[in-house]
Amino acid sequence: MYWLSTKQLVFSSRGGRNVKESQNLFYGRRRCVTIDREITLKEVLIAREARAQSQRELMRRLGTALISFSLNIAGPIKNNALLRRAFLEGLKRLDEALTAAGLETVERHQTDSPTGCEALWAVRGDGRQIKRLCVGLEDRHPIGRIFDMDVLDPVHEKWNRADLMLPPRGCLVCGCKGKNCASRRLHSVAEIQQVTTNLLRNFFAEQDRCSLADLASRSLLYEVCTTPKPGLVDCRNNGSHCDMNLFTFLDSTCALLPYFRRAVSVGQETASLPPEETFLQLRPDGVGAERTMLQVTGGVNTHKGAIFSLGTVCAAVGRLWNPASFKWNISEILRECAAMTRRAALAELDTISPDTASTAGNRLYIKYGIRGIRGELAAGLPAVEQIGLPALNQALTDGASLDEAGVSVLLALMTSVTDTNLIARGGMEGWQWVVRRTRDLLLSDIPPDQAASVLDTELIQRNLSPGGCADLLAITYFLYFLQHTSPCQVECVS
Template sequence: MSAQVSLMEMLDARERRVQHQQMLLQQYHKPLICFTMNICGPVKDSPLIRRGFERGRQLLQQQFFRAKLTPLHGDVSREATGCEAFYVLDADPLFIKTFTTDIEDATPLGRLFDMDVLCPDGRKVEREELHLPGRRCLICGGPAKVCSSRRIHMVAELQAKTTAILTEARDHQDTADAARQAVRALLYEVTTTPKPGLVDRRNSGSHRDMDVFTFMDSAAALYPYFEACARAGRATAEQPAPETFAALRPLGCQAEGEMLDATGGVNTHKGAVFSVGITCAALGRLDRECWADPARVLTEVSAMTAGLTDRDFANVTAENASTVGQRLYVQYGITGVRGQVEAGLPAVLKVGLPALEAGRAMGYDFDRAGGGALLAILANSTDTNIIARSSRERQLVLTGELKTLLAKTPYPDKAALAALDDRFIAENLSPGGSADLLALTYLLYFFKTEETVHE
């Protein structure tokens, strides 16, 4: 439960803030941004309020990048009385005020930002100096000063509106970030080079109907789908996990059509539509702080898909098996991607991700670290694409060969990977299932290692 603060505590915090501003102005003699949240009521700090505050800091940082500004000083405090951030900049105060007001006016969340700009002499730059109108009321859209001074709106009404704004902004950012990183993962997978038998920057692998640009077209087309999956996860987060999975089926069918439309009928990412879509939905079901924990994310994937293999293969027999996956299940008990997601993607969590992390820690680029991760996945799981293009016996021999190679050289260099690529192409082998698992490896790696405003 978020703590309530008294009027006296707020007055003390305001006095400390003014003193800190004066200290920074006297020390640097440069303009200063003081960023706080405009939160009505006695609760000034909560996880949701902090998310809004961190989004404001992110937006400020983006404008610093855009203006090629490096703060001379920056500090942040997070107290029960509210979050505060201070930035000293060597720039014209009116220029600074221009981009802070742009942030404040761009979205509903911006209405909750107070980004004061102080001149070196301590004078506050007003919006009117930029010929801008005053802030608008959260509820009615009228002049905020008028509504505030006359107490036109009840505190409870303002609090409810504030919570709605913060919640919508959080969910929008989370679903967009999940989709953005999912597409990024697909692009990293296809551009990791060389990859044995797969499309990459070197060639089209064992494929004649697609190239790296086909994959890029496909990845771009899937962004709305991944966002919709994350949104579905968020919308069903309070329901049993299998309910989220059930909500994905119509989305996946539509996404497959979008993919095929973008590629002229070429199947580039059918497997990723399934596995990456489920993972995006799992992210949507979880609080953002869980996203950096791959095991937690994949536990959610497992919960969502519990019983999937038995349901899908319940009535499959040797006589009616019509797909490669069904035939392999009947003949060898191979569960393919269904078994992987139901088990929480162990080939990613226990093989691909550790290999990628270790390779990056050794200083290898994504080509070499990703190549090592791909081979590790291929050597320690059953890629049904390999079997479909050859045989179960050839797949087993191949995994044995790869294990021997990786025992000597966990991260083969470009020449060794290219030689493997040539061998795979000569045999018409393409480990497409392992490629999807590599994309998932990248996705979880991004959230685990990337420093975000939410950490």
């Protein structure tokens, strides 16, 4: 089952009927080793000979065409986390292209060693057709220039671009056709490495912006669809709201997708600046997003709080973004939110006077010193970290679905958070009543969804709506998605 005889880490799978399992082996349960060291010419030559031998053996045994896929990487370092990610991107697209063309992959072998990631796939089909498909990926995928997809078959042996009447590939650095640049060494290794790194960095930056914006929008959709929610718009009713319904939220969420992508982008672009600078640079985009929201909802405030809070979290994630992986440390993200907002948000509160307090939140700060979502962000969203996420994980552990778990999260938040939306509508008494009533219901034996239904009726009667807690529920969902989503599941295709 192994196609390299050295001590390299080798994966392989076979069987055309069990492609699903093979894909899991590649994408789902992939084992990785960190290989980021310079290799010697001897190692390159050994790997090349081993590859040729494996190709011969596999072709002799199966009699099919082969795709031998590796990366074109200049210099002595042939493998690291970023290159591995690029390789997996190529494998995924190759798999999609073969499937779309109806070509059956009967055996897959993959290696991950200091000399680079390599794949050898046996494919049933015409070598010319397979070569054309591989050339399409090399030429049209945004990082296809570093893909090296050789195609061989038992009759023709190696297929070249010239066999398809196609010109040779262009130079990675200057785009010139042919091997002139390489043979005359017109570009230094450092220059080629820089171009390669920039290519990969820009590609994954855009791919991850799309993925993260998708997750932010998804978290808003999960929040509004979580049912029943006391006093809030959900799939059952409009709660205590007469000017909006589920569809108003769907319209607003779709319109905010570009804003979340932009928020991540602002974080990525300002990552080297002090955190406060990111927050300041996000502000004009936040103002624009509010305007867009009001346009699509006919002047209704569906997501003003989420634009501020979830947008800030997206920018924090952008600051911490790493092109080599899509793994996130939640505590680190929340600390970044605090660092970004602490000074600016609190300084803004200091400027509020009784004469200038135009919003409900500002009036509550003047009257009671309540800092609302600005204070929550400046503290690193403790309600999300200490209440929201633990409640979500506990409910899921107890067997709840994400929807059901969301109800438990909302109720838990309602027992602790100083919700300025509740106070704005019902005064301090109204908010305190909601906190007490929610605690009492949770302490009784009533299941969470029934408790939420009881509260829904009671909050609608009192015209109360815990919108602040709903925003924190959306952020809880977002952070949960970050922890449990791989980029393969959410990525956009550039």
